[in-house]
Amino acid sequence: MAKQQVFRLPQRTSIHDLQVYQEDIPIPSSNEVLIKIKNVALNFRDFAVATGKYPFPVKDDVVPGSDLSGEVVSVGSHVDDFVEGDRVIASFDLKTLSGPMCDWRHSLGGCYDGVLREYIALPSAALVKIPSGSDLSFAQLSALVCTGTTAWNALYGCSMLKPGQTVVFLGTGGVSITGLILAKAAGATAIITSSSDEKLARVQKTYGADYTVNYKTTPNWSQEVLKITNGRGADFILENGGAGTIAQSIDAVAYGGNIAVIGFLASPPERMPDVAALALGKGAVVRGIMVGSKEHLEDVTRFVTSKNLQVPVEMVFGFSREEVVKAFEYLVSGQHIGKVCIKVC
Template sequence: MTTQQKVPEPASQEVLIRVKNVALNFRDFAIATGKCPFPVKDNVLPCSDLSGEVVRVGNQVEDFAQGDKIIAPFDRKTLYSAMPDWHHSLGGCYDGVLQEYIAFPSSVLFKVPATSRLSFAQLLALVCTGTTAWNALYGNNPLKPGQAVLFLDTGGVSMTGPILAKAAGAVTIITSSSDDKLAQVQKRYGVDYTINYKSTPNWSQEVLKITNNHGADFILKNGGAGTIAQSIDAGSLPLVCEEKMPDVAALALSKGAIVRGIMVGSKQRLEDAARFVTYENLNVPVEKVFGFGREDVVSAFEYLVSGQHIGKVCIAAN
């Protein structure tokens, strides 16, 4: 269903944004189909990731001007530190960004540096996936040059993450069940090593082989519990005993591993990732951009769910 509303007027400390592009995450599909386990507003407008340009500013806004290119964080409340919950997420508890114009408090927006060469669609790879990957790599023990980072599968975080890690001097490894996808990510984004987990079911041993038995220093996994045991087994610290230990807590303890649940990240994490990508002039992955009509939006969701994509699936709002 589509609705028509008047273009909002920004309040004194708000910025009116012309939405240029919106990105889809699997969370958006889960919300649309009633499968999201987190709080969701009734009849919520979908999507959390937007890039756009400033149209008007409130009379107390000093840091933004008409024409500025902006992105907004996933969570409207968490400017610094870790997200405490999901209660302030766009497209969940707050109406999302799949609209042509939207007013935001200026305090939550990030003004994209004028030196950035990223398109509006590319900027979207920084909002959820980029912030999550940055949080994983720098939110606890910061990534160091020469360390090995393993990305499981070719979802959004696992596509933006290798670009950030490789630019920081890390060795990058990625898994997938598709040889074609693995060949594409290696060609497009220069991933150092690829593993097909379907043809190499004991892929943790392959990781150890690649890293000269050191193991991966960072392992990023998008949801699901099916690969946690092998993920920890592929880590860099040796197991204390050889017995199989399906208990995740026991596995983590035996390796001295830090297992972190990462809920995207704050505005500060988004800013850090965006500045790094701008400074390094990185090629951020975008798979396909759909139109804004109802049928186009449905097609975008269908394409997302098909799992064909490598990089972000976007919608051009303007």
């Protein structure tokens, strides 16, 4: 039987627990598609899984990674919507085709073996076909999966972003920069924060952020957002900090605005703010985001490919164990702007 290279985590205490195995290439069942994986995009979640810090269930000996792009190699006997050679990406959560995710038990690289391998067989219902005219690279396509779905969900999953509205993005990671390119293409004004002036200058030049705020040198960054918006506040905030930044996000949001609670990157404060009272005082929607559905992935893929938006990939590493460990280390070093990827073949 033909073999493939597969990464697994027999233990989950450090990224150095990653081990490489030779395993059989799977045979797709009647409703499945066999995909030759071309590229994998990393998320902070994959590091949390590898180091035992992920707060949701993970299967034993998991293959990490949720975000792939690849090419169809063969299809099961009941599959009639994909053919050999189609370029595809797969939904983060294999079960949620539309509507909210109802648990964390059906995601790749969590309770299901993930994508850090050369071949995978997945249900055709979980796949999104890339239009043949798109010249986005396999790295850019894989980078759309978790962060693209999340950013789209934040901007369109509850209230819909309108042209002319203002969106604030916390930090310059994958979710922020992907959200920024979507918001700019939709005619919104983008304000982005970072701990680094150098990163802010690059984001402004490369991705067209309208306003930038350094949250280290301007710790009261919400006041700056209010100044920029003439006291009105932002219509949407992509809240990547969590407990440590939520109070300022509510300060910075417009009355009736939307805060998408996505990440947990900032250290929690000594005393947790009264989020209920603050949200009530602003009539704000404070909405937790659980990635999103296949429908969100289809929507964001259609938008990005039809407008040829350049999905922000900062660095692409190789598929040897040494390179994969380096990719994880680079991601957690925080040097990146946008996404970190691994070229599988």
